[in-house]
């Protein structure tokens with residue numbers, strides 16, 4: 001299910017986590033060469049992704065909200 005990004009925070013290990021409008025959180029790692037998300041490491045890049053949609057597997061699984 002496609003959900004919009006509403007914000008970001010960092011977890012205890014400093015990994016970036018996207019907050020989705022469904023109440024679920026999703027890690028958005030920049031971990032080359034496996035995960036290429038250079039936008040996540042800058043404030044400007046993250047702000048540019050607010051409102052974009054990500055596939056939320058937690059919704060498909062019927063998981064309870066993370067917040």
Ligand SMILES: [Zn+2]
Pocket residue numbers: 003020022023024056057058059
């Ligand atoms: Zn969700």
